[in-house]
Amino acid sequence: xxxxxxxxxxxxxxxxxxxxxxxxxxxxxxxxxxxxxxxxxxxxxxxxxxxxxxxxxxxxxxxxxxxxxxxxxxxxxxxxxxxxxxxxxxxxxxxxxxxxxxxxxxxxxxxxxxxxxxxxxxxxxxxxxxxxxxxxxxxxxxxxxxxxxxxxxxxxxxxxxxxxxxxxxxxxxxxxxxxxxx
Numbered sequence: 405x406x407x408x409x410x411x412x413x414x415x416x417x418x419x420x421x422x423x424x425x426x427x428x429x430x431x432x433x434x435x436x437x438x439x440x441x442x443x444x445x446x447x448x449x450x451x452x453x454x455x456x457x458x459x460x461x462x463x464x465x466x467x468x469x470x471x472x473x474x475x476x477x478x479x480x481x482x483x484x485x486x487x488x489x490x491x492x493x494x495x496x497x498x499x500x501x502x503x504x505x506x507x508x509x510x511x512x513x514x515x516x517x518x519x520x521x522x523x524x525x526x527x528x529x530x531x532x533x534x535x536x537x538x539x540x541x542x543x544x545x546x547x548x549x550x551x552x553x554x555x556x557x558x559x560x561x562x563x564x565x566x567x568x569x570x571x572x573x574x575x576x577x578x579x580x581x582x583x584x585x586x
Contacts, residue, residue, distance in 0.1 A: 432479030
C-alpha cells in the first residue's frame with residue numbers, strides 16, 4: 405500500500421510540474437528532454453523526496469535510452485519515466501532482470517574492449533613487420549614480407565568485424581537462456 409501511495413504521489417507531482425512547464429503527459433520524452441528534466445531544481449527535489457539519486461540516474465541516461473531504442477520506441481512514455489524513477493530509488497531491491505541486464509552490459513563492454521585490444525595488437529604486429537622489412541632492405545636481405553603483411557592486415561580487419569558481430573550477439577542474448585533464468 406505504501407508503494408502505491410508513493411507511486412501516485414510521484415506521478416502527481418511530476419505530471420503537475422511537467423504540465424506547468426510545457427510538457428504534455430501523453431508526449432514521449434526524448435533523451436535530451438530527459439537530461440533537461442534531471443537538472444531542473446524542482447524535479448531534482450521531487451526525485452530526491454522519493455529516494456532517487458539524480459546523479460546516478462543522469463549517469464544511466466545512455467543505458468536507459470539504449471534500452472528504449474532497442475525496444476523500437478522513439479522515447480519514454482510518462483508511465484515508463486515514472487516507473488523508471490520508482491525503480492531507481494535507493495530502497496528498491498535488485499531483481500533477477502536487473503542482474504541480467506548488468507551482466508549483459510558487462511559482457512558488451514568486455515567484448516568491445518577485447519576487440520579494441522585485438523585490433524591494436526594486430527596493427528602493432530603489422531607495423532613491426534613493416535619495420536622488419538625496412539630493416540632487412542637496409543641490410544640487403546632478400547626477403548619478401550608483403551604477403552605476410554597483407555595477411556596480417558586482413559586478420560586485423562577480420563578481428564575488428566568479429567568483435568563487432570560479438571557485440572551484437574551479446575546485446576541480443578539467447579531467449580531460451582533468458583526465459584529459463586527468469
